[in-house]
Amino acid sequence: MAKVYLTETELETLYEAECYTLGAPMPQVLLVTADPSFEDGSISVRTATLTPLSWGPYTKAVSVPLDDEKVVRALREPRAQCVLGLPSRGMLRQITICAQRLPPGISEADIARLTMLKSLYVDVPGIADCPVNFECAVEHLETYHGHLVAFLRVVGASVDDRMLFLERDEIVSIFPTNAADQIVDRGGAVKTRVSLLSDLFLCPTFPVAPKQGWYGTFEIWMRDLADQGYMSGAEHDQVMAWHGRWQEVFADLGSAERAELRDTLTELIRLIARRRWPEVHAFLSGRSLG
Numbered sequence: 001m002a003k004v005y006l007t008e009t010e011l012e013t014l015y016e017a018e019c020y021t022l023g024a025p026m027p028q029v030l031l032v033t034a035d036p037s038f039e040d041g042s043i044s045v046r047t048a049t050l051t052p053l054s055w056g057p058y059t060k061a062v063s064v065p066l067d068d069e070k071v072v073r074a075l076r077e078p079r080a081q082c083v084l085g086l087p088s089r090g091m092l093r094q095i096t097i098c099a100q101r102l103p104p105g106i107s108e109a110d111i112a113r114l115t116m117l118k119s120l121y122v123d124v125p126g127i128a129d130c131p132v133n134f135e136c137a138v139e140h141l142e143t144y145h146g147h148l149v150a151f152l153r154v155v156g157a158s159v160d161d162r163m164l165f166l167e168r169d170e171i172v173s174i175f176p177t178n179a180a181d182q183i184v185d186r187g188g189a190v191k192t193r194v195s196l197l198s199d200l201f202l203c204p205t206f207p208v209a210p211k212q213g214w215y216g217t218f219e220i221w222m223r224d225l226a227d228q229g230y231m232s233g234a235e236h237d238q239v240m241a242w243h244g245r246w247q248e249v250f251a252d253l254g255s256a257e258r259a260e261l262r263d264t265l266t267e268l269i270r271l272i273a274r275r276r277w278p279e280v281h282a283f284l285s286g287r288s289l290g
Contacts (some may be wrong), residue, residue, distance in 0.1 A: 025178035025195045026050070030098055031062055032083040033074035034124050035105070043116065043125065045108040046071050047099045049179055050084065058154040060084065060134065063147040070104050075150050080138035081122040082152065085130035086176040089196055094129065095177065099192060121156030131160045131175050172197035208273045218243060230277065235284045239268065 026049040035042040046068065053059040062084070064071050074080060087095055097112040109116055115128040119135045126133030136152035143149075163171060177194040184190055203209075210216025211224050219240070226236035242265060249258045264287060271280045 025180045027052075028087065028095070028177045028179045028194060029062065030085040030087055030095070030127055030130060031064070031071065032085060032109075032124055032127065033071055033080075035070050035074055042105050043107045043109050044070055044074065045085075045098045045112070045114060045127070047095055047179075053151070059139075060136070060152050060154065061149055062152065063144075063149045066143065066146055066148055068101065072148050075138055075141065075148060081124050082136050082138060082150070083119060083122065083124050083126045084134040084136060084152070085127035086132040086134075088129075088131055088175040089173075089177065091129060091177075092194065095194060096192060117158065119156070120158075126158055131163050133158045169200050172200065208275060225272070230272075231280065231284070235281070238284055238287075242268075 029048055029050045031046045031048040033044050033046075035044055046064070048062040048064060051061040051063075053061055064075065066072060075082065094112040094114060098108045100108070102108055102111065108114075109127075116125040117128040117133065119126050119133070122135040122137065124135075126135065134152075134154045135156040135158075137155050138150055139153045140151035141148060142151075163174075166174075173196055175196075177196060180193045180195040182190050182192050205211070205213075207225055207228065207230050210221040212220060216224075222231075222236055222239050222243075225231050226233060231239070242261060246258070246261045246265060249255050249261065252258055268280070268283060271283060
C-alpha cells in the first residue's frame with residue numbers, strides 16, 4: 001500500500017476542506033466554568049476535547065480557543081476550578097448547544113435545559129445529565145497557537161450508580177462521546193458528528209507483553225516469564241545480564257558492544273513477542289555476554 005506524504009500547508013488545506021481522514025475521534029467533555037464577572041456566578045458549559053495525562057495524581061487537560069473569552073477568563077481566575085462532564089449518546093442536542101458562543105451572562109446550561117448538580121469538592125456545579133463528572137482544580141495554564149491549554153487535577157468525581165454495575169462493553173456504547181468531524185448538509189448548515197466506541201478487541205497479553213501491561217517493566221516481564229516456565233532460571237539470568245550491561249553502555253553511542261547488545265535484545269524480544277519459544281531457547285543457548 002502506497003503512502004501519500006503531505007506538507008504542513010497541505011495539512012492545513014485539507015482540514016479547511018473538511019477532510020478528516022488524518023484525525024481520529026477525540027474524547028469530548030462538557031467543560032463547566034463559573035464566570036467571575038457576574039455577581040450571580042453565571043455558569044458556562046462548553047464542549048471541549050479531553051486529553052488524559054496521569055493517574056497519580058489523576059490529571060487531565062483541555063484546550064479552549066483564546067477568543068472564547070468568558071471561558072478563558074474563568075480559567076485564568078486565581079485558584080480557578082471547573083467540572084468536566086462526560087456526555088452520553090442521549091445528549092446530542094445539548095452537545096450542539098454547548099458548542100455555540102453565547103453572549104456573556106447567558107448560560108448554555110439554561111438554553112440546553114441541563115440539570116446542574118452540586119459538586120462536593122469544588123464550587124462549580126456538575127451536570128446531572130452526564131453519567132460522570134470530574135471535579136477539577138486548575139493547576140497550570142499554557143497559551144499555545146491560539147489556544148489556552150488548562151492542566152487540571154481531578155479532586156473528586158460523581159458517577160451514576162447504575163454505571164457501576166455495567167460491563168465495559170455496555171458502558172462504551174453509552175458514553176463518552178467523541179468529537180468525530182463536521183459535515184455540511186445540502187442546505188449549507190454545518191453539522192457536528194460524534195461517535196462512540198463499539199466493538200472491544202482484546203490485544204495480545206502475557207506472555208507476549210508484561211502481565212501488568214504498560215506499568216510492567218522489562219525486568220518484571222522477564223521475571224514473570226521465568227516464574228511461568230517460559231524460560232529457565234539460567235536463561236533469565238543471562239537475559240538480565242545482557243540488560244544490565246546494556247544499561248551500563250547505553251550512553252556510549254559509538255560503542256560496538258552497545259550496537260551488538262541492541263541487536264541481541266531486539267531479536268530476543270521479537271522472538272518472545274511472536275511466541276517462538278523453541279527459537280528463544282536456541283537463541284539464548286547460542287549466545288553469551290561479551
